[in-house]
Amino acid sequence: xxxxIPQLNAGSMADIAFLLLIxxxxxxxxxxxxxxxxxxPPPPDPTAEPPDIKERNVFNVLVNKSDRLFVEGRLGDIRTxxxxxxxxxxxxxxxxDLPEKKFEEIPGLGQYPVSRGVIxxxxxxxxxxxxYIQVQNELTAAVNELRDELSKQRFxxxxxxxxxDLSKExxxxxxxxxxxxxxxxxxxxx
Amino acid sequence: xxxxxxxxxxxxxxxxxxSMPDIIFMMLIFFMMVTTMRExxxxxxxxxxxxxxxxxxxxxxxxxxxxxxxPLQTKLGTESRIQLNDSFRNVADIAEFIxxxxxxxxxxxxxxxTTSLKVDKEVRMGIVTDIKQELRKVGAFKINYSTRKKxxxxx
Numbered sequence: 001x002x003x004x005i006p007q008l009n010a011g012s013m014a015d016i017a018f019l020l021l022i023x024x025x026x027x028x029x030x031x032x033x034x035x036x037x038x039x040x041p042p043p044p045d046p047t048a049e050p051p052d053i054k055e056r057n058v059f060n061v062l063v064n065k066s067d068r069l070f071v072e073g074r075l076g077d078i079r080t081x082x083x084x085x086x087x088x089x090x091x092x093x094x095x096x097d098l099p100e101k102k103f104e105e106i107p108g109l110g111q112y113p114v115s116r117g118v119i120x121x122x123x124x125x126x127x128x129x130x131x132y133i134q135v136q137n138e139l140t141a142a143v144n145e146l147r148d149e150l151s152k153q154r155f156x157x158x159x160x161x162x163x164x165d166l167s168k169e170x171x172x173x174x175x176x177x178x179x180x181x182x183x184x185x186x187x188x189x190x
Numbered sequence: 191x192x193x194x195x196x197x198x199x200x201x202x203x204x205x206x207x208x209s210m211p212d213i214i215f216m217m218l219i220f221f222m223m224v225t226t227m228r229e230x231x232x233x234x235x236x237x238x239x240x241x242x243x244x245x246x247x248x249x250x251x252x253x254x255x256x257x258x259x260x261p262l263q264t265k266l267g268t269e270s271r272i273q274l275n276d277s278f279r280n281v282a283d284i285a286e287f288i289x290x291x292x293x294x295x296x297x298x299x300x301x302x303x304t305t306s307l308k309v310d311k312e313v314r315m316g317i318v319t320d321i322k323q324e325l326r327k328v329g330a331f332k333i334n335y336s337t338r339k340k341x342x343x344x345x
Binding site: 004005007008017018020021033034035036037038039040041042043123124125126127128129130132133134136137140141144 | 203204206209212213215216219220239241242243244245246247250253304306309310311312313314315316318319322325326327329330331332333334335336337338339
């Protein structure tokens with residue numbers, strides 16, 4: 001009854017191993033750091049006069065220490081912040097209470113009405129970091145969506161898919177990241 | 191009993207081990223890929239907030255990290271602390287940290303240096319604001335709020 005067990009053919013084992021290896025190589029993502037990139041302003045010059053900015057050009061966003069949002073002095077909602085910021089920055093119907101536009105010559109785009117609006121973001125020392133990031137995220141999303149729209153309209157592709165630096169810079173110039181963070185004040189204590 | 195003995199006396203087939211090197215190599219390379227070289231041990235709890243508009247940080251060599259969060263060792267309390275390199279520091283030490291980070295890079299790369307803030311989501315903004323003020327003072331303007339990518343459409 002005892003049969004001789006046939007030799008296992010292991011010649012293809014290496015191939016299988018390589019297949020698995022390549023599968024992992026393709027699917028594994030390295031732990032890359034992601035985040036929201038910002039540029040801090042240089043420290044304020046104590047001798048300089050504060051710039052004269054018209055009320056219509058400022059979009060006030062305030063986050064208090066219990067993470068409540070105030071947009072232009074009224075209670076705001078994080079879910080509508082993005083569309084409000086977009087409307088402010090784009091001002092599509094040239095409303096008199098929304099920011100002015102200034103025609104500027106942009107290489108690659110020609111004359112483009114650049115909004116002079118600035119989003120002023122102010123937070124309390126007691127605001128949670130999570131809420132702050134959510135607000136920053138919504139404001140960034142507003143800018144990114146406007147850039148996408150312009151880029152699609154002029155170049156036919158999304159902003160992130162623009163290949164040449166000229167059109168990228170043109171879109172960046174036409175819709176700048178106009179988010180200014182107010183000089184911190186100690187309002188609510190720790 | 192005799193029956194078992196008869197079977198046991200048969201020679202077992204040789205195990206083919208020729209593919210063992212392949213498997214070992216595969217594992218080696220897999221671990222090489224997933225391992226991130228981390229020079230510092232994080233001593234604070236960092237659960238980064240989620241965001242949708244995240245960008246990938248290019249050039250890891252040009253990034254210096256500031257960790258902020260409650261200490262992992264509970265006997266150190268729950269107050270948020272700043273960790274630079276391997277130790278807990280104060281806001282006042284950030285300037286020195288940035289200078290030493292600059293020193294460590296070739297001169298051509300220094301203006302491109304980014305500071306990545308790895309902050310726990312429950313940290314209060316007061317400490318983050320202090321850090322940002324320090325960074326402004328020393329001219330480290332490029333910062334990155336470390337966040338994780340969240341899927342779009344949450345409402």
